[in-house]
Amino acid sequence: MKRPVRFAVFLVAGLALAAALAFFVSPRASGEPDGLDRVAIDEGFAETEADHALADTPTAGYGVEGVDDERLSTGLAGVIGVALTFAVAGGLMLVVRRAGGRSSGEPERPTVPG
Amino acid sequence: MHIPDGFIDGGVSAGAAVVAAGGLGASLKRAGQVLDERRVPLAGLAAAFIFAVQMLNFPVASGTSGHLLGGALAAILLGPSVGAVCVSVVLLVQALLFADGGLSALGLNVLNMALVTAFGGYLAFVALRRVLPARVGSVVVASGVAAGLSVVLSSVAFTAEYAIGGAGGASVGTVVGAMVGVHVLIGIGEGIITGLVVGAVLASRPDLVVGARDFHLGPASSPAALRAEVTS
Numbered sequence A: 001m002k003r004p005v006r007f008a009v010f011l012v013a014g015l016a017l018a019a020a021l022a023f024f025v026s027p028r029a030s031g032e033p034d035g036l037d038r039v040a041i042d043e044g045f046a047e048t049e050a051d052h053a054l055a056d057t058p059t060a061g062y063g064v065e066g067v068d069d070e071r072l073s074t075g076l077a078g079v080i081g082v083a084l085t086f087a088v089a090g091g092l093m094l095v096v097r098r099a100g101g102r103s104s105g106e107p108e109r110p111t112v113p114g
Numbered sequence B: 001m002h003i004p005d006g007f008i009d010g011g012v013s014a015g016a017a018v019v020a021a022g023g024l025g026a027s028l029k030r031a032g033q034v035l036d037e038r039r040v041p042l043a044g045l046a047a048a049f050i051f052a053v054q055m056l057n058f059p060v061a062s063g064t065s066g067h068l069l070g071g072a073l074a075a076i077l078l079g080p081s082v083g084a085v086c087v088s089v090v091l092l093v094q095a096l097l098f099a100d101g102g103l104s105a106l107g108l109n110v111l112n113m114a115l116v117t118a119f120g121g122y123l124a125f126v127a128l129r130r131v132l133p134a135r136v137g138s139v140v141v142a143s144g145v146a147a148g149l150s151v152v153l154s155s156v157a158f159t160a161e162y163a164i165g166g167a168g169g170a171s172v173g174t175v176v177g178a179m180v181g182v183h184v185l186i187g188i189g190e191g192i193i194t195g196l197v198v199g200a201v202l203a204s205r206p207d208l209v210v211g212a213r214d215f216h217l218g219p220a221s222s223p224a225a226l227r228a229e230v231t232s
Helices: A007-028 A033-044 A071-099 B010-034 B037-054 B071-078 B082-097 B106-131 B136-165 B172-204 B211-214 B226-231
Strands: B058-061 B064-066
Touching: A007 A071, A007 B037, A033 B058, A033 B064, A033 B136, A033 B172, A071 B010, A071 B037, A071 B071, A071 B082, B010 B082, B010 B106, B010 B136, B037 B082, B037 B226, B058 B172, B058 B226, B064 B172, B071 B106, B071 B136, B071 B172, B071 B211, B082 B106, B136 B172, B136 B211
Parallel strands: none
Antiparallel strands: B058 B064
């Protein structure tokens, strides 16, 4: 029988993977328009896009203002995003859990598919 | 897939924001009831992971890329309510910190990319699990196919919004065809990534996959043979 990995190990490994993907891989991602942008260009409604209200903020467009190396700038923005997303999602879930859920006890068994 | 400001008019954007707020509110309430406190960090992890993978645009056709949406993935791992919350947080961070996805379009994006993918993807997943054999491998297959379908559903949701309040006067018929066509390709990528991630979690911590709970709820609810397939 294979022993499952410990919860803390799973969590830290998962976060490390997310941070590594954001830092090392995202600067090499395709820069082509995504599916919606491509359709907007081809079907002629791309020019209806308005400027983003936060387009001049320091991390707009997945970069860090002042970091000239483009790959480093993208990678750093990615790591910032990973950290912030983890904190906000985890924090929000903790709040709704404590507000609405039972504070302790056995976990609810969700509807089993199949 | 992030809708910028301007593509969809103010009325439809506002309507979508109301629907999204209602759906997200209900998801938050439900998420607070189903997510055991010890597993709260997993919601953070799922959101952080989806944020990272959403940055990894892959080429799908000449001059076009796609990226993971992640709603189906989060829903299969954590249940649709928690999953919808996770992706909504990703979208909020992207819009506010990285100027990706218009502020007026936030409701549209939450609706299309979090709620439609998490709940639509999970429904598809459950339906597939019902028709596939009760094996762990079926969870991976159902995850991949459901995730792919969720992307197509999301593109259809955009097209519906464009049909009601789209700018630029493009023909709805051609927008439908173009959106579904390119998102079938992106959906294949979504399906592969989702299948790989669900498979990896099943291999390391099968108990953390809500969509495979029938395999590890204990002898009363699942045959020992099926559990053994997960743990051995």
